[in-house]
Amino acid sequence: MSPPQTQSLMQAALAHHQQGRLAEAAALYQKILQQSPKHPDALHLFGVLMHQGGQHEAGRRLVGAAIEIAPDRPEFLSNLGQILKALGKPEDAEAAYRKALEKDPGFVDALANLGSLLQERGAIAEAIGLLRSAIEKAPNHANAHMNLGNALRQDGLVEEAEAAHRTAARLAPLSPEAYANLATTLMDRDALEEAGRALRRALLLAPALAEAANSAGFLEFNRLDYVAARRWFTRAVLLAPGYAAPETGLAELAYFSGDIETSLKHSETALRLAPDEPQIHLRHAIRLLAAGRLEEGWREREWRHKAPDRVRRLGLPPIWQGEPLKGKRLLVCAEEGVGDEILYASIYRDVMKLGAELVVECDARLLPVLGRSFPDALVHPYARAGDGFRPVQKYDWLPHDKPVDYAIDAGSLALHFRRRLEDFAEEPYLKADPERVRAVRETIEGTGDGLKVALAWRSRNRTAFRDIHYTALSDWLPVLREPGIDVFSIQYGDGWEEEIESLSKETGLGPHVLSDLDLTNDFDDILALVSAADILICPSSTLGWIGGALGKPTWLFHPVPLFVQYGTDGFPGFPSIRSFPKAVGTSWQTIVEAVRIALGDLRAR
CATH class of the missing domain: 3.40.50 (Rossmann fold)
Structure with missing residues (x-):
C-alpha cells in the first residue's frame, strides 16, 4: 500500500471514529495494520478505539506498541494514561500523564487528564493548578473546564464549580457528561429543579450513562421520592455493575428506611468496588454504629483522616x-x-x-x-x-x-x-458558669410560674435534604398554646428571628427571646440557658449533647435510625436524654403531640 493510500485510509478511519462509527473505523485501522504493522498512528487510534469499546487491556497493548515506535508523541502517552486509569492503575496513569508533559509541558489534554486524576486522588490544589493552566492555554477546552468544576466542587468552592460546569456545557452542548456534572453541582447548591433539567438533558443525550442515572437517583433521594430514587439507582447498577456510587445510594435508601442490615450489605458491596474511597467508608461507619457494632464502626471512622477535606x-x-x-x-x-x-x-x-x-x-x-x-x-x-x-x-x-x-x-x-x-460513662461532664446560670434563671422566672422549656426547632444550616431532620417553628404551636408552659428560644444560626416574628404576627404566639444572650457564639450563654431551664427540647444537634453533658433533662426529637443511639432505644452515656423518634418521611405532628402530652404530665407532677 502506497503512502497516499495509507493516508487516505487513515483519514477515512478517523472520520468514522470521530462520528462514532467504531466498527467501520476498526475495520480500516486493521486493514492499515495488515499492510503496515508498525504504523504508529493506526496502532494508537485503534488502541483508543478498543479502550472506548471497553477492551482496555487490548487498547493498552496497542497504544503501548505505538509508544515503542514513537516514544516522543505526548498524545500517545496521555491516552495511555486514560487507558491505565480505566484499568484501575492510577499510579501508572499518573506516570504516563507526567511523561507526556515532559515531552510537551503545554500539552493541554495531558494537563486536563492529570488534573482530573489528581482531583480523584485527593491532590486538589495541584489538580486545580494544572486545570487552570490547561484552560489558560486552551480557553475552549470543554473537558478542562469540566474537570476544573469537579476539582473546585471537591474543594468546597461550589459557586466557582458551577461556573466551570456551565462553561463546559456551553462549549460541549452535546456532552452528556458535562450536563451530568453540572447537575451534581446544582444539587450541592440545593437548586434541585435546575439540576433535574440538566440531568434530563444528559439522559436524552446518553440514556445509558450510568453516572447520570446515579445522579438522578440522588436527586430524587434529596426530593424524598424514595421509590423513584430506587429505580434510578437500580438502573445505574444494571448499566455499570462495577460502579460503586449507586450501591451507596441504595445503602442510603435502606438506612433512611430503617433497614440497617440491608444498608450494610449495599455499602459492603460499594466498598468491594471502591475500597479506597473514604466517603464510602465513613458512611459505612455510621451504619455500623447505628447497628451497635461499635468497634467496627470506630475503625471505619478512622478513614476520615484520608478524606480530601481532612484537617x-x-x-x-x-x-x-x-x-x-x-x-x-x-x-x-x-x-x-x-x-x-x-x-x-x-x-x-x-x-x-x-x-x-x-x-x-x-x-x-x-x-x-x-x-x-x-x-x-x-x-x-x-x-x-x-x-x-x-x-x-x-x-x-x-x-x-x-x-x-x-x-x-x-x-x-x-x-x-x-x-x-x-x-459509656453516664455522669455529667460539663459545668456551666454558676453566675450566668443564676442571672438567666432570675430572668426566665420573671415570666411566670410555668414550666420553663428551652426550645430549638432546627439546626443552623438548612437544605431540602437536611430539613428531614428538623421541624419548622410553626410545628410547635400545640406546645406554645399549652397552658403552664413558658417556652424560650434557644435557636441559633441565621433567620430564626424572622421565623419568630412571622409566627407571632400570624398567630400571636411565639417563644420568649432573651435578647441579651448570644446563643450562636457564646457557649457560656448557651449552657446557662440550658441549665436554668427545666427542660431542653431540640433536634439531634450540638444542643442535645450540651444538655446530656450537663445532665439536664433533654428531649431530643429525631428521625430513626440515629447512629449515636448505637443500636439502642436511648443514648448511651447520656441518661438525661429522652428520645422522641419518628420514621423518615412521616409527619412531625405525632412527635409534637407526644411532647405536648409529656410536658403536661411533667407540669402536673
Missing part, C-alpha cells in the same frame, strides 16, 4: 496507638465540628484515669467551658487556617517545659474507650 495538622507529636499513658502528656486534637468536640469530651475523664496529663485543643468558643469542666487539663484554642474544606492547624503553641508525648484526634479516642455499650 492537615502540622507539627504534631507521634500519634497515640494505645501505649501506656501513666505519666505521659497526651494532646487531644479538636474535631472539625463543635458538636463533635462536646460529644467526645465525655471520654476525657477515662483518659485521665489512666494517669495521663491532658492537653486539649478546642474551638475558642469552648475555651471557658472546657477549662472549667476539666481544670486539671491544659486547654488551648486551635489556630485554624485555610477554609472549611482545606483546613490547616499548626501546633507551634505546644508547651516546651514538659513536652507532649503523643497526640490523637478526639473522635479517635472512641476506638480505645467506647468499644462496648458498657464503656
